[in-house]
Amino acid sequence: MEATKERTLVIIKPDGVQRSLIGEIVKRYEQVGLKLIGIKMVIPTPEMAQAHYMVGGEEWLTSVGEKAMASYEKKGEKSPFATPRECGQAVLNRNARYMSAGPVVVMIWQGNRAVPLVRKMTGGTEPLSSDVGTIRGDFTLDSYALADLGERSVRNLIHASGEVSEAEKEIAIWFKPEEILSYRLIADEILYDINLDGILE
Numbered sequence: 201m202e203a204t205k206e207r208t209l210v211i212i213k214p215d216g217v218q219r220s221l222i223g224e225i226v227k228r229y230e231q232v233g234l235k236l237i238g239i240k241m242v243i244p245t246p247e248m249a250q251a252h253y254m255v256g257g258e259e260w261l262t263s264v265g266e267k268a269m270a271s272y273e274k275k276g277e278k279s280p281f282a283t284p285r286e287c288g289q290a291v292l293n294r295n296a297r298y299m300s301a302g303p304v305v306v307m308i309w310q311g312n313r314a315v316p317l318v319r320k321m322t323g324g325t326e327p328l329s330s331d332v333g334t335i336r337g338d339f340t341l342d343s344y345a346l347a348d349l350g351e352r353s354v355r356n357l358i359h360a361s362g363e364v365s366e367a368e369k370e371i372a373i374w375f376k377p378e379e380i381l382s383y384r385l386i387a388d389e390i391l392y393d394i395n396l397d398g399i400l401e
C-alpha cells in the first residue's frame with residue numbers, strides 16, 4: 201500500500217468520552233492532515249475488547265507483560281506475577297474491563313505514514329511520563345503506580361495501532377468494508393500533489 205494511503209485505527213476510550221475530549225482529539229488528527237475515513241460510537245463488550253487486544257497474539261501478551269514487569273523492577277518492587285505472560289494476561293483482563301466500561305469512539309485515519317504519525321501524536325502509554333504536546337501528555341495524568349493501586353488499566357484516553365499489519369487486523373474487527381469511505385479531500389492536493397496544480401487560475 202502507498203505510504204500516503206496508510207490507515208490506522210484509533211479508539212477514544214471510555215475515559216476520553218467521559219472527559220468530553222472527543223472534539224479535541226479528533227481536531228488534533230484532523231489538523232495534522234490525516235483523513236477520517238470511518239467513525240462510529242459503540243459500547244464494546246468485554247469479548248470485543250479482548251478480541252481487539254489479542255490481534256497482537258501471544259507476542260503482545262508477553263511484551264505487555266515484560267513492560268509491566270520492568271516497571272515493577274524499576275520501582276524496586278517485586279512483580280505480583282511469576283511470568284511476563286501471566287502479567288500480560290492480567291493487563292488484558294483489566295483492559296477488557298476498561299474498554300467495555302462505556303461508549304467509545306472508533307475511527308480510521310488515513311494519510312502519510314498514519315500509523316507512526318498517530319503514535320507520535322498520541323504519546324507514550326503512561327500519561328504521567330508521556331511527552332508534553334502529545335494527547336496523552338496534555339490531557340491526562342494517570343500513572344502505572346496509580347493504576348496498580350486500583351488493580352486497573354492505566355487510563356490513557358486513546359488506543360492507536362502499533363504496526364500497519366496490526367492496524368489492518370484491528371480495522372477488520374471494528375468495521376465492515378462498506379463502513380470505510382473512499383473520498384477526496386481538497387487538502388489532499390496540497391499535501392500530496394507534487395506540482396501544487398490547481399491553485400492558480
Ligand code: ADP
Pocket residue numbers: 264267268271291295324325344347348352353354355356358359360362
Ligand atoms: P499502547 O496503548 O501505548 O500501545 P500497550 O499496547 O502496551 O500500550 O498496552 C495497551 C493498553 O493496556 C495501554 O494503553 C494501557 O491502557 C494498558 N496497559 C498496558 N500496560 C499496562 C500496565 N503495566 N499497567 C496498567 N495498564 C497497562
